[in-house]
Amino acid sequence: MTVSVSVRQVVGPEDAARRDTKGLREGFVIEAMFQPGELNLTYSHLDRMIVGGIVPTGERLVIDGITETGTERFLDRREAAIVNIGGSGVVSVGGRDYALGFQEAIYVGMGEGPLGFTSDDPAAPALFYLLSAPAHRACPTVHITREMAKKVHLGSAEESNARTINQYVHPDVCESCQLLVGLTMFEPGSVWNTMPAHVHDRRMEVYLYFGMQAATRIFHFMGEPGETRHVVLKNHEAVLSPGWSIHSGAGTGRYAFIWAMAGDNMSFTDMDKVPMESLR
Ligand SMILES: O=C(O)C(=O)C[C@H](O)C(=O)CO
Numbered sequence: 001m002t003v004s005v006s007v008r009q010v011v012g013p014e015d016a017a018r019r020d021t022k023g024l025r026e027g028f029v030i031e032a033m034f035q036p037g038e039l040n041l042t043y044s045h046l047d048r049m050i051v052g053g054i055v056p057t058g059e060r061l062v063i064d065g066i067t068e069t070g071t072e073r074f075l076d077r078r079e080a081a082i083v084n085i086g087g088s089g090v091v092s093v094g095g096r097d098y099a100l101g102f103q104e105a106i107y108v109g110m111g112e113g114p115l116g117f118t119s120d121d122p123a124a125p126a127l128f129y130l131l132s133a134p135a136h137r138a139c140p141t142v143h144i145t146r147e148m149a150k151k152v153h154l155g156s157a158e159e160s161n162a163r164t165i166n167q168y169v170h171p172d173v174c175e176s177c178q179l180l181v182g183l184t185m186f187e188p189g190s191v192w193n194t195m196p197a198h199v200h201d202r203r204m205e206v207y208l209y210f211g212m213q214a215a216t217r218i219f220h221f222m223g224e225p226g227e228t229r230h231v232v233l234k235n236h237e238a239v240l241s242p243g244w245s246i247h248s249g250a251g252t253g254r255y256a257f258i259w260a261m262a263g264d265n266m267s268f269t270d271m272d273k274v275p276m277e278s279l280r
């Protein structure tokens with residue numbers, strides 16, 4: 001079993017504004033993360049967030065150590081959150097097993113590990129989405145159910161953006177050092193996320209779009225408010241968002257997404273709203 005790790009360097013706003021579609025995708029989009037039997041990680045230099053897709057279909061997949069962190073064990077100086085967006089499965093943390101159903105999550109504190117991943121049914125495998133950021137203290141490992149998530153209702157049918165933000169890793173749900181993770185779901189017919197748009201230079205963010213039909217596409221908007229660009233994303237593609245970039249999308253059909261942030265604070269509402277007149 002191999003853990004594949006690709007590294008993404010930081011792209012600045014002037015560079016991003018000059019890139020063509022291919023260049024934007026190379027800098028920001030994470031494709032083909034979820035592959036049967038594979039454990040694929042992307043190490044982003046945006047707040048050193050690691051983003052991964054893990055699909056166990058046979059032997060247990062394990063993350064113990066990766067050379068990119070320069071530590072003996074993966075979580076020696078990191079925390080992690082794992083959300084299951086597939087069939088039921090088990091995440092083992094230092095030998096303790098946690099059964100994770102669809103849209104259940106686990107927060108894993110610094111110093112824990114190794115992390116093991118199995119699916120209950122290899123024909124309907126678990127799809128484990130992993131996020132990990134540097135940590136400075138050991139917070140307790142917590143199994144987070146859908147019911148435990150803090151719910152925030154936003155938007156309206158008139159604005160095509162009625163949605164519920166489920167906050168999984170959030171100070172009101174469980175302790176963490178800098179990770180914030182949640183899952184946003186839409187009312188039928190609502191297609192817009194995060195519009196009006198915002199930026200938060202204090203925290204990077206990464207979106208994973210999922211729950212889509214094969215032909216559904218997300219037009220994901222990024223860039224500085226006065227220099228917006230878009231990338232077209234399909235099911236299970238993720239997009240990195242630096243602090244200077246808006247991160248908003250519209251889907252051609254039903255979808256949901258997982259957002260995750262790391263940076264200087266854990267205040268979800270600390271965001272700079274972008275007036276519509278500023279968008280170009
Ligand atoms: O639907 C939304 O709006 C979101 O989910 C927004 C993200 O949570 C976000 O951008 C937090 O900063």
Ligand SMILES: [Zn+2]
Nearest residue numbers: 198200205247
């Ligand atoms: Zn945001």
